[in-house]
Amino acid sequence: MKKIIILTIMVLFLLACEGQDGDVTTVSNPFVGGSQGIIMNFQDFRSEVFDGGTDPFSVVVRLENKGETLVEKSRVKVRLSGFNPAQFGRTEAQLLISPVLDDVLETRKEPSGNIIPGPPVFVEFSGLNHASRIAGAVAEFPLRAELCYAYASRAVSKLCIRENVLSTRQSLCEVTESKSVFNSGSPVQVRNFQEASRGRNKVGFSFDVVNVGDGSLYQVGSGCDTSSRAFENKARVRVVTSLPGLQCTGLSQTTEGVEGEVTLYNGQKTITCSQDVNTGTDFEQIVGVEVGYDYNQITQTTLRVQNSGE
Numbered sequence: 001m002k003k004i005i006i007l008t009i010m011v012l013f014l015l016a017c018e019g020q021d022g023d024v025t026t027v028s029n030p031f032v033g034g035s036q037g038i039i040m041n042f043q044d045f046r047s048e049v050f051d052g053g054t055d056p057f058s059v060v061v062r063l064e065n066k067g068e069t070l071v072e073k074s075r076v077k078v079r080l081s082g083f084n085p086a087q088f089g090r091t092e093a094q095l096l097i098s099p100v101l102d103d104v105l106e107t108r109k110e111p112s113g114n115i116i117p118g119p120p121v122f123v124e125f126s127g128l129n130h131a132s133r134i135a136g137a138v139a140e141f142p143l144r145a146e147l148c149y150a151y152a153s154r155a156v157s158k159l160c161i162r163e164n165v166l167s168t169r170q171s172l173c174e175v176t177e178s179k180s181v182f183n184s185g186s187p188v189q190v191r192n193f194q195e196a197s198r199g200r201n202k203v204g205f206s207f208d209v210v211n212v213g214d215g216s217l218y219q220v221g222s223g224c225d226t227s228s229r230a231f232e233n234k235a236r237v238r239v240v241t242s243l244p245g246l247q248c249t250g251l252s253q254t255t256e257g258v259e260g261e262v263t264l265y266n267g268q269k270t271i272t273c274s275q276d277v278n279t280g281t282d283f284e285q286i287v288g289v290e291v292g293y294d295y296n297q298i299t300q301t302t303l304r305v306q307n308s309g310e
Contacts, residue, residue, distance in 0.1 A: 187213025
């Protein structure tokens with residue numbers, strides 16, 4: 001429901017940008033844009049520690065939301081892996097933190113155009129300590145942080161709606177052409193938005209849903225569960241035109257538009273739609289697209305354990 005409200009507000013905001021004649025809709029980019037969601041880094045990382053239980057240390061993961069979707073703290077999961085937890089005095093459960101302490105706030109674009117970045121959220125894994133003695137001077141361990149979070153991408157474009165879609169007379173817009181599309185900052189983008197005539201009273205349009213980030217998509221609500229491939233490469237797509245007679249292949253009718261789950265192949269899925277046209281005038285109509293998913297990212301470094309010589 002929250003996603004529907006967000007998308008509806010966005011569409012209404014853009015409709016407020018109509019020209020005074022009510023026909024031509026000028027769409028300016030309402031988003032910060034970009035291809036990132038949450039970025040993850042190790043904060044103040046100690047790359048070298050000592051063995052023998054003499055050097056307890058913490059690993060802190062810094063999360064910053066470069067995209068434009070607020071992520072609730074309960075929808076964020078961070079896990080450390082790459083080494084045997086028991087060797088460092090921890091259990092597997094202690095190396096998984098969810099929820100995190102705070103919501104990961106989005107980057108926002110004010111009406112004035114000012115960009116307000118979201119504050120970072122820090123996730124701390126404390127109490128690590130290599131208790132045993134290592135053989136030799138140094139032992140190296142991979143240290144991996146895995147992040148899973150729920151995210152959404154939003155995009156807007158516009159359709160050319162004509163009294164007679166097949167008419168060749170000059171009009172305020174062209175039906176058959178590639179359309180501009182604006183995306184919110186997110187690792188999944190809507191691209192290649194195309195419109196074409198399907199008959200006197202029908203237009204068709206298509207667009208690609210593309211994973212442009214360096215992470216992996218999982219089914220909404222799956223928590224990036226890797227135990228089954230059934231959750232992989234899944235996204236939930238919603239399309240809203242605010243006009244009756246919208247149909248999209250593989251998506252079902254709702255009160256707001258059409259929506260459904262799709263599978264991306266090689267990081268991409270093409271959505272094909274048709275829109276009935278019943279009007280006595282020509283105008284441009286805003287189209288809103290929202291894509292929801294769980295997103296998994298990984299960052300990795302090396303932890304060096306040195307012989308304390310004691």
